[in-house]
Amino acid sequence: MKYKLLTPGPLTTTDTVKKEMMFDHCTWDDDYKKITLKIRNDLLQLAHADGEEYTVILMQGSGTFGVESVLTSSVGKKDKLLIVSNGAYGERMEDIAKHAGLSYAIYHQDYDKQPDVEKIAEILEGDDSITHVSMVHSETTSGILNNIEEVTRVVKNKNCTMIVDAMSSFGGMDIPVQQLEIDFLISSANKCIQGVPGFSFIFAKKEALMKTKEQARSLSLDLYDQWETMNKDGKWRFTSPTHTVLAFAQAIEELKKEGGILARANRYYENNREIRKRFQEMGLEPYIEEKYQGPIITTFIFPKDANFTFEEMYQYIKERGYAIYPGKVMEAETFRIGNIGEIYREDVEALCSIMKEFLEVKKHEN
Numbered sequence: 001m002k003y004k005l006l007t008p009g010p011l012t013t014t015d016t017v018k019k020e021m022m023f024d025h026c027t028w029d030d031d032y033k034k035i036t037l038k039i040r041n042d043l044l045q046l047a048h049a050d051g052e053e054y055t056v057i058l059m060q061g062s063g064t065f066g067v068e069s070v071l072t073s074s075v076g077k078k079d080k081l082l083i084v085s086n087g088a089y090g091e092r093m094e095d096i097a098k099h100a101g102l103s104y105a106i107y108h109q110d111y112d113k114q115p116d117v118e119k120i121a122e123i124l125e126g127d128d129s130i131t132h133v134s135m136v137h138s139e140t141t142s143g144i145l146n147n148i149e150e151v152t153r154v155v156k157n158k159n160c161t162m163i164v165d166a167m168s169s170f171g172g173m174d175i176p177v178q179q180l181e182i183d184f185l186i187s188s189a190n191k192c193i194q195g196v197p198g199f200s201f202i203f204a205k206k207e208a209l210m211k212t213k214e215q216a217r218s219l220s221l222d223l224y225d226q227w228e229t230m231n232k233d234g235k236w237r238f239t240s241p242t243h244t245v246l247a248f249a250q251a252i253e254e255l256k257k258e259g260g261i262l263a264r265a266n267r268y269y270e271n272n273r274e275i276r277k278r279f280q281e282m283g284l285e286p287y288i289e290e291k292y293q294g295p296i297i298t299t300f301i302f303p304k305d306a307n308f309t310f311e312e313m314y315q316y317i318k319e320r321g322y323a324i325y326p327g328k329v330m331e332a333e334t335f336r337i338g339n340i341g342e343i344y345r346e347d348v349e350a351l352c353s354i355m356k357e358f359l360e361v362k363k364h365e366n
């Protein structure tokens with residue numbers, strides 16, 4: 001049985017993206033290396049970054065591999081990282097830091113609130129040993145959109161290195177990486193560019209990247225070495241995820257054809273607005289306040305008096321063509337609806353009708 005994904009990566013891709021994977025490309029020749037170079041150049045343009053100051057590194061593995069690569073390559077033995085966390089992906093950064101034995105501090109914010117910029121400034125003022133700050137842009141845990149612009153300004157004023165996990169936002173929201181002076185920004189193939197899983201990509205300010213030479217704590221995730229090899233002629237350091245790379249190159253072309261990031265962002269914003277509006281009309285309340293809500297995914301509070309489980313709801317919707325997402329926030333019972341990928345107005349309409357029908361059926365069972 002086929003269904004569309006309303007999960008925020010992997011997400012639903014086009015048939016033309018999937019079709020690119022029907023060919024087994026060799027990896028050593030110029031044809032292939034050119035594809036990698038083109039992807040890197042296209043990504044720089046999408047980030048409004050020029051090749052003088054910035055570069056892009058592609059890294060095998062899922063998005064977490066990219067985050068782990070940046071944290072374990074950039075935070076040196078004498079450095080200290082401040083992790084800003086208001087969700088599971090912020091906490092994952094702490095997990096990475098612990099595993100690698102990085103020196104770190106963590107600032108926890110509630111899952112439904114943006115990090116407090118003044119609080120971060122205070123922490124930086126009070127601890128001169130902090131050299132790096134990391135945070136998530138779109139916290140996929142809840143759907144909240146974090147204030148990276150303000151936080152980055154504070155961090156750069158203190159001359160610290162700024163690291164942003166923009167996994168679920170890059171490509172679906174416009175992020176002027178160079179203008180913001182972000183040092184490292186991470187995203188992955190299977191999110192808003194609408195490719196398939198297999199690698200992450202990292203925007204790096206060259207100045208910050210140069211400092212990571214010979215200090216990575218892992219061989220396969222060594223960001224500098226990966227860049228050095230790839231930067232020569234587009235060759236990947238170890239086996240390249242060829243099928244994913246071919247699909248990704250096609251996905252970038254399709255993003256351009258859609259009208260670029262702004263056009264895609266509009267589609268995502270509209271999907272998101274409509275889902276929230278229609279679900280609220282059915283009595284399903286969002287967990288995040290509207291002013292903090294991002295355009296990628298929405299967390300809804302599971303109805304208190306429900307005579308059904310998430311599993312039942314999930315099965316009902318899946319049998320009718322859509323896979324939704326369980327909740328991930330701790331303090332409330334919730335579920336999530338992602339609205340990125342090949343999802344259009346008609347999908348939103350279909351989802352809302354199915355949901356409405358499900359709630360009606362359940363009401364009559366009462």
Ligand SMILES: *Cc1c(COP(=O)(O)O)cnc(C)c1O
Pocket residue numbers: 009062063064065089136138139140165166167168188
């Ligand atoms: C998807 C995602 C990741 C990476 O998760 P993987 O499962 O390793 O791909 C990291 N951060 C955020 C905010 C994400 O949405």
